[in-house]
Amino acid sequence: MKKEYDAVIVGGGPGGSSTALFLKKNGVDKVLLIDKAKFPRDKICGDAFSGKSVGIAKELGIAQDFEKVPHEGVYGVLFSSPKGTMVEIPFPGAEGKKNAKPGFCVRRINGDNVLFQNARKAVDTLEEFTITDLLWENGFVAGFEKKGRGPKKFLDIILAYEKDRGAIDGLKFISTPSRRIYKKHQLIRPVRQGFGMAVVSTSQGIMTDKEVRKKKIGGQVLFEIW
Numbered sequence: 001m002k003k004e005y006d007a008v009i010v011g012g013g014p015g016g017s018s019t020a021l022f023l024k025k026n027g028v029d030k031v032l033l034i035d036k037a038k039f040p041r042d043k044i045c046g047d048a049f050s051g052k053s054v055g056i057a058k059e060l061g062i063a064q065d066f067e068k069v070p071h072e073g074v075y076g077v078l079f080s081s082p083k084g085t086m087v088e089i090p091f092p093g094a095e096g097k098k099n100a101k102p103g104f105c106v107r108r109i110n111g112d113n114v115l116f117q118n119a120r121k122a123v124d125t126l127e128e129f130t131i132t133d134l135l136w137e138n139g140f141v142a143g144f145e146k147k148g149r150g151p152k153k154f155l156d157i158i159l160a161y162e163k164d165r166g167a168i169d170g171l172k173f174i175s176t177p178s179r180r181i182y183k184k185h186q187l188i189r190p191v192r193q194g195f196g197m198a199v200v201s202t203s204q205g206i207m208t209d210k211e212v213r214k215k216k217i218g219g220q221v222l223f224e225i226w
């Protein structure tokens with residue numbers, strides 16, 4: 001079954017997962033949350049979950065779920081100099097109340113997972129998916145459907161429409177598996193007077209023709225779309 005979405009969020013970290021939850025809470029029903037990783041996934045971080053963040057978790061009704069994963073309560077922030085001078089700044093509301101722990105420390109592998117699993121209950125999610133960012137960012141697609149498993153996994157892309165007219169008029173493959181076309185940036189011209197775009201594989205990732213001219217790097221021209 002194909003599905004279309006009002007909002008597709010790429011990245012299921014704290015930013016993406018809480019956006020998904022807030023959208024759902026505010027009546028946006030068709031939300032898809034995509035992440036290239038599989039949750040739980042770890043990230044480098046100081047792992048502090050401030051009083052402000054706890055407030056947001058309370059607003060979303062999921063603060064109690066953080067209590068269920070390993071964590072330490074945090075009273076405030078302590079700055080110290082090499083000479084040992086220390087300044088202690090309690091979180092707002094915790095002043096003079098050492099037992100009050102409005103914030104806490106929770107490893108991202110646990111904390112981000114609490115957020116993502118709550119988002120998963122509320123909206124559609126796709127893990128282990130790096131989306132075709134450029135098509136999305138440039139307004140050519142309106143939704144995605146995950147199909148297949150393992151190496152045969154693929155995305156069925158739902159094309160964007162504006163007033164019954166498709167956002168895509170045409171697509172031309174420039175490179176093929178047997179004939180790869182590489183061009184210098186000066187030779188990668190705007191497509192259809194700038195109304196279309198070329199998609200180029202460069203040493204710095206996949207980019208549009210506009211980006212390669214701006215960054216002055218060439219690459220393999222994959223296809224043109226307009």
Ligand SMILES: Cc1cc2nc3c(=O)[nH]c(=O)nc-3n(C[C@H](O)[C@H](O)[C@H](O)COP(=O)(O)OP(=O)(O)OC[C@H]3O[C@@H](n4cnc5c(N)ncnc54)[C@H](O)[C@@H]3O)c2cc1C
Pocket residue numbers: 010011012013014015016017034035036037043044045046047048049050129130131133
């Ligand atoms: C060293 C360090 C210490 C820090 N300490 C703290 C701290 O103590 N307290 C604090 O509050 N903040 C801290 N931060 C900041 C905090 O880590 C970030 O603010 C927070 O992670 C941002 O969340 P996010 O959801 O925007 O991004 P992320 O948590 O980075 O999530 C982005 C997600 O997007 C996914 N993704 C990326 N590209 C794609 C793609 N193309 N397709 C699909 N998915 C994709 C990734 O897999 C990832 O899951 C620290 C940051 C660093 C670097």
